[in-house]
Amino acid sequence: MSQEINLQAEIESSQLGQRLDQALAELFPDYSRSRIKDWILDNRVTVNGQIVNKAKEKVLGGEQIVIQATLDEDTRFIPQDIELNIVYEDDDILVINKPRDLVVHPGAGNPDGTILNALLHRYPEIASVPRAGIVHRLDKDTTGLMVVAKTVAAQTHLVEMLQLREITREYEAVVMGTMTAGGTVDQPIARHPTKRTHMSVYPMGKPAVTHYRVMEKFRCHTRLRLRLETGRTHQIRVHMAYITHPLVGDQLYGGRPKPPKGASDKFMDTLRNFDRQALHATMLRLFHPITGEQMEWHAPIPEDMENLIAVLREDTEQFKDQLDW
Template sequence: MSQAIQLTGTIEPHHEGKRLDQVLADLFTDYSRTRLKEWILGGKVQLDGKVCLLPKEKVMGGQQVEIATELEDDTRWQAQDLPLNIVYEDEHLLVIDKPAGLVVHPGAGTPDGTVLNALLHRYPDIAEVPRAGIVHRLDKETTGLMVVAKTIPAQIRLVYALQKRRITREYEAIVVGHMTAGGTVDEPISRHSTQRTMMAVNPMGKPAITHYRVAERFRAHTRLRCRLETGRTHQIRVHMAHINHALVGDPVYGGRLRPIRNASVELSDFLRTFRRQALHATMLRLTHPITGEEMEWHSPIPDDMVQLIEVLRLDSAEHPDDIVWV
């Protein structure tokens, strides 16, 4: 089933010079800016009778805007009784500590069994919030903290804070190769040109900045603390692979597992069977979207990464003078 949508309005003088998607969000407050942008890109929006396909097009005062589209009923998003590890909750937001293997949002190949499905069961009213309050995601096999908005005002302000880089997210990562110092990767990221499930560094992509510092060095690996300045899909994974220090266990960007000279059987076996990217969202800091309170949460490193660190420490102790750079 679908619902026909017919919207009309007039661009006001104070809107002149602003982006079309911004103005539409101001005129038609019942719909999210993301949805309105999709309608623009889909050719559903006309200015003075002419189809406009550019969300960033600057508008002029007095223009007539028309939107003719359909709103599909999305029956894929079903409430499901699934466990969630809630580390904080109030009437406006909640913070989840996500385990490995849990998908955040339904998509191709994963129609249910996600964080979103669990949220709809636990908080039925969250269905009124865009994407059930999910304002940022973690990859399926990445663990750790993520914030969810429970109300529309909280969602709007959290999305704005993310866009303005006012939410701090730090990750623990273990990468291949011995690194001597931290640094910053400032390389734009876009969808891979041929493999559409992957991302890649691309000069024409969206800006992406990852700061990292060395937390611990091993003989052939390094433990990093990464801080996101932007939040592109797979950002840390892509950036670390770009500087030839892919995450341990990354099945997409890690390439073929290379043997490490003089490695023990235990280490070789552990690395071969560590089948997820060694990445954990360990710290989240933000200003509460309603109260203005500064808030911060921490999540301990999960057991599988703790075991990986212990094995790497043992290997370093057994070979103190043998460094493997990459």
């Protein structure tokens, strides 16, 4: 099943000298420039009644544009009846509170059973939206809030907002070591040169900025609130490991937990059995991609992190007389 697209417009005089794909992306902001470029190359665009298939062709202003194209549904993935915790929904977007052990998008090792498969089942029409409306991801074992677009127009605007850093995402994490103050990690990230499942700080990588502040200090751990400016793969996990405060439970970047002196069996069991990175996307704020209204959602930290924090508090209270902060 495909969605027919029929668009008409006139190039504005102010667009004189622009590339055709750039001008059309401005005239039709519901569609990405890369999608429009594909339509141009596929002979789907006419300028003054003539097919033009060169995206870099310059415009003069006043040209009559007609686009006749189709949006094909993505049939690579199968719809699956998987429960989703939806905290907000309207005609254009939905916000999901993702649990642990749920992959966002099919990939190597996870061909199905993902949020994308669940979206295709719940909203069949979302198959015509790129990546079924998924515009950003959370790691498999990271919990919390993520926004999904239900329409092409919403998807285009959300992607643009992410690129312009206009979507605010805040996380809570528990890291190893006691941190005394907040700060910012501004270090580029790239795929690890030898460990292909890992990311790493690398001078020639993509820019990555993570802000963090201390919420609570424990004897040998710290609870943090973090805000992303960029959204690189594993960004928080890589940045915290880079400053030698890896996330509790992080199998890729954390290393083995180092027990503090005199720790109780309960403390050790809790730390040993916490088998995911202690990271939760707790707040999401954005301007609605269609209405422009500012919206904000919060998701309380899940039970496993609550239990971890409670045990860390008990340990800190027990040894408070020995602390030098």
